[in-house]
Amino acid sequence: QAKTLGRGRYEFFDVELRRRMQRRLRLEQDLRDAVRLGKLWAAYQPVVDLRSGKMVAVEGLLRWTHPVHGAVPPAEFIPLAEESDLIRQLGSHVLRMTTHELAARRRSGLDVELKINLSTRQLDDPGLVPEVEEALRTTGLPAKALCLEITESALMRDSALAGETLAALREIGVRLAIDDFGTGYSSLAQLQRLTLDTLKIDRSFVMRLGESADAEAIVRSIIAMAHAVKLTVVAEGVEHQGQLDLLRELDCDQAQGYYLGKPMPARELWG
Ligand code: C2E
Ligand code: MG
Ligand code: MG
Numbered sequence: 272q273a274k275t276l277g278r279g280r281y282e283f284f285d286v287e288l289r290r291r292m293q294r295r296l297r298l299e300q301d302l303r304d305a306v307r308l309g310k311l312w313a314a315y316q317p318v319v320d321l322r323s324g325k326m327v328a329v330e331g332l333l334r335w336t337h338p339v340h341g342a343v344p345p346a347e348f349i350p351l352a353e354e355s356d357l358i359r360q361l362g363s364h365v366l367r368m369t370t371h372e373l374a375a376r377r378r379s380g381l382d383v384e385l386k387i388n389l390s391t392r393q394l395d396d397p398g399l400v401p402e403v404e405e406a407l408r409t410t411g412l413p414a415k416a417l418c419l420e421i422t423e424s425a426l427m428r429d430s431a432l433a434g435e436t437l438a439a440l441r442e443i444g445v446r447l448a449i450d451d452f453g454t455g456y457s458s459l460a461q462l463q464r465l466t467l468d469t470l471k472i473d474r475s476f477v478m479r480l481g482e483s484a485d486a487e488a489i490v491r492s493i494i495a496m497a498h499a500v501k502l503t504v505v506a507e508g509v510e511h512q513g514q515l516d517l518l519r520e521l522d523c524d525q526a527q528g529y530y531l532g533k534p535m536p537a538r539e540l541w542g
């Protein structure tokens with residue numbers, strides 16, 4: 272009796288596992304097709320200067336509208352892409368698409384910087400630097416108008432290849448940002464050594480501003496630390512006025528969040 276039950280359960284897990292693997296495989300195949308057919312698009316989210324109140328930058332965020340499943344969040348498909356060479360194609364696509372868009376907008380008088388995200392795998396790819404150069408050359412976007420965001424955890428891996436990539440990117444003149452700051456374990460010394468331009472405070476801290484004295488103390492010290500090594504500080508995930516007021520008081524430089532503007536298609540943002 273027990274044996275039958277055991278086997279039944281085993282088979283159940285087997286079926287469940289197989290179903291999950293099949294969904295992943297299908298999703299990966301669909302993603303491959305989407306990249307090939309140009310079905311991925313970029314949404315742009317405003318980054319606002321807290322002193323002037325002006326939009327000084329936009330972050331390009333990848334969007335995938337699946338024909339059956341609808342919008343698949345990047346948190347689901349980026350890790351999937353990172354498991355294979357797909358992430359390279361995806362990264363190239365985002366780079367070309369967004370630099371093209373921003374260069375055109377800047378030509379018609381808009382003075383905003385473009386921020387895009389780099390994944391770990393891209394940092395380890397020797398092809399990245401020439402690709403960035405190519406995108407800047409073909410679109411005419413000035414290097415200083417492009418900021419590449421790398422998460423704190425990706426930066427702290429201490430990979431020699433990534434170190435070379437970062438140095439080469441700085442050489443070109445593009446800006447570099449540390450993304451989701453506060454979720455990893457970087458030290459002030461590491462921050463200084465990396466010679467970045469911008470630090471983005473992770474949403475998890477900004478979210479609790481005004482509700483938790485701890486969160487406020489943490490944000491205050493992150494800002495002080497970042498300013499000590501001359502980084503521009505961006506707060507991510509601002510959802511209401513109270514957080515904005517507090518961030519201004521704490522001397523934060525820029526902010527981004529649903530309260531200031533959700534990620535949206537370029538046409539919606541600029542017409
Ligand atoms: P991220 O770079 O930290 O981007 C910010 C994320 O926070 C975005 O999620 C944005 O929509 C969301 N967000 C902004 N303001 C608010 C807010 O006020 N409240 C809340 N709840 N969320 C807010 P999204 O677009 O889902 O992207 C998630 C992550 O996926 C990004 O985090 C980034 O790490 C990754 N990602 C997105 N596009 C790309 C890409 O083109 N390449 C790579 N490598 N990663 C990407
Ligand atoms: Mg980012
Ligand atoms: Mg972030």
Ligand code: MG
Pocket residue numbers: 451473474
């Ligand atoms: Mg984040």
